[in-house]
Amino acid sequence: xxxxxxxSAEGARAQSRRLEVIANNMANVGTTGFKRDLAIFxxxxxxETQQGLDSPGSxxxxxxxxxxxxxxxxxxxxxxxxxxxHLPNDLAIEGEGFFLVRKDGQDYLTRAGNFVITPNxxxxxxxxxxxxxxxxEPMNIPPERGAHRWTEDGAVVQPGTKQFLAIVKPxxxxxxxxxxxxxxxxxxxxxxxxxxxxNVKQGFLEKSAVRPTxxxxxxxxxxxxxxxxxxxxQNQDQMYGALITRVLRTA
Numbered sequence: 001x002x003x004x005x006x007x008s009a010e011g012a013r014a015q016s017r018r019l020e021v022i023a024n025n026m027a028n029v030g031t032t033g034f035k036r037d038l039a040i041f042x043x044x045x046x047x048e049t050q051q052g053l054d055s056p057g058s059x060x061x062x063x064x065x066x067x068x069x070x071x072x073x074x075x076x077x078x079x080x081x082x083x084x085x086h087l088p089n090d091l092a093i094e095g096e097g098f099f100l101v102r103k104d105g106q107d108y109l110t111r112a113g114n115f116v117i118t119p120n121x122x123x124x125x126x127x128x129x130x131x132x133x134x135x136x137e138p139m140n141i142p143p144e145r146g147a148h149r150w151t152e153d154g155a156v157v158q159p160g161t162k163q164f165l166a167i168v169k170p171x172x173x174x175x176x177x178x179x180x181x182x183x184x185x186x187x188x189x190x191x192x193x194x195x196x197x198x199n200v201k202q203g204f205l206e207k208s209a210v211r212p213t214x215x216x217x218x219x220x221x222x223x224x225x226x227x228x229x230x231x232x233x234q235n236q237d238q239m240y241g242a243l244i245t246r247v248l249r250t251a
Contacts, residue, residue, distance in 0.1 A: 014041055036208075088203065109184045
């Protein structure tokens with residue numbers, strides 16, 4: 001493939017991946033506790049250098065770069081705005097930490113606190129996953145014990161009883177991997193958030209951290225760059241086609 005076509009094709013492919021990431025962000029504008037993703041690019045060596053046939057800085061014809069390539073998708077963990085819902089079992093964490101939920105026998109972290117209570121008192125996510133308490137067990141709020149209320153340190157209080165939600169954090173946010181729209185799995189063992197730093201607001205939900213206007217601007221930008229690369233491919237294809245035609249006519 002001619003080198004210009006190669007670089008333009010790589011640029012178009014990178015922007016296509018970026019558009020996929022942005023589209024997923026846009027699709028989750030209304031997902032409680034969702035964290036937006038970023039497409040990470042990096043400069044690419046020429047193909048010969050990539051294959052180990054040349055080395056960077058050789059000053060050969062291969063030492064001219066290979067355009068840009070898509071490297072990875074990373075999640076940003078900036079908090080979303082808190083939305084007052086006034087529902088008694090909607091909870092939002094202010095500051096650090098995640099709720100702990102159990103899905104198919106495995107524990108996941110989430111910032112989505114739109115919980116529901118079943119008739120027998122089990123505290124669940126809307127998808128039916130058990131919410132875990134500080135003792136590592138599914139939380140149950142027995143209705144026979146009377147009305148309950150939530151405290152700012154993440155505990156549910158009923159007459160004569162008090163039990164805490166598990167609010168945990170990984171050693172580093174980079175240890176988290178997305179396991180769904182609002183769930184994260186931790187690559188390292190999580191640890192409980194220190195009691196003075198536990199801050200839970202009842203009647204609030206952390207909304208998606210996606211800003212629609214910002215994402216739309218990024219989508220327009222990526223679309224234009226993708227279109228520019230496609231136009232370059234077409235122009236170069238026409239140029240090479242015209243050149244080949246002239247060569248054949250003179251042959």
